[in-house]
Amino acid sequence: MLSTLQNYSINNISSRITSNSINFSTLSSNFLKNNKVPNPEDRDQVGESVKLSTLPSVDPIGHIPFLKEAQKITFGRESKLIKNNEIVSCQANGGTNAIWLGLSLLQEQYKNPKVYISAKTWGNHKKIVQYLSEHRGIQMDLNVYPWTDENNTLLSDQFFKKMSLAEPNSIVVLHACCHNLTGIDLKPKKWKELAQIFAEKKLHAFFDMAYQGLGSGDLDNDAFALRYFAENGVTTSVAESYSKKAGLYGARLGVFHHVLPGGLGKEQWEQRAADNLQYFSLKPSALHAEIMYKVLSNNVLFKDYKEEIRQAYSRIQYIRNLLSDKIEQLTDYDMDFCRTGRGLFTQFNLDKKYIESLQKEAIFLLPNGRISLPCLNRSNIDRFVQCIIKYL
């Protein structure tokens, strides 16, 4: 899946590592080498080498210039929270480690908190909460909130009701965009309603943002929910990942951000994060943080990056429409959930025995019926459709 996605995205950013140097395919290399803003006319020049020895050393909480750029991409370039120095940010080993780090810090903060995860979600949410709860001597009580039913209809009333009954200081893990499993997200109006419940009930919103930009083609659009919560009185944390949004899957680049009203206690948070990182990974890595810093901080590269995100999104959307059209031409099955869904995934609510039958035909869905749309292309989509419609 990833190689397919990467083919349609982020090619300029990917690098080839030789014995002691890195070759960047286009202008990013010139920028790294000369450390000055490249001329857009230089776009076609072939990249040159950058010595690994030019990499900066990183602080215990990460590559500071990169973290500042990460705050802007997450909270918005004009964010008051950034201007008022109200965000503490720590580099992590991918999005997974950012979730892990963030939940560990909140576990220490709240002492025996209740944690809510989506009833349908990426499997690691449950595993991380359970692991932290069992191994760190501070219990976290795991709960689920409703998400979608078997027709892929969002159960927002039930979800909101559950939230309005939750205890204060409960931590609620939310998919910022591109819900990983169903591809179904709340609409802005619903996010606003939910934010109000969170503010009133003093719930802690923990956004997992692994697919920023891939839900709508626009980085700002996909960060709407977390920005709205953070700016409207909800205690907010974000675990973001660069694996998909920058095609840096193998690089393990992620960030945990936490908003501290008035910036109070920032130093203590940074110290606790550094202490936790000390035994997770000692220090975060510099290489890909430096690459991402160069991309995010340079107007020309950032513009290219946003365009590549838009193209990756367009391809996913193209596959969503093509798959939906093809299935609807052959069956009465309503594919609107797929057509209007966002991000890499969609879910077919199939009986387990049908999923096993599909696997025998070399159609591999997760046991919960989730498929990864970027895996589909013009040459394999018809076979996929022929196989799956037998069970719809």
Ligand code: PMP
């Ligand atoms: N959150 C979600 C919802 C994900 O789908 C993923 C990746 N599959 C992650 C976090 C973790 O991202 P990373 O690969 O950077 O660890």
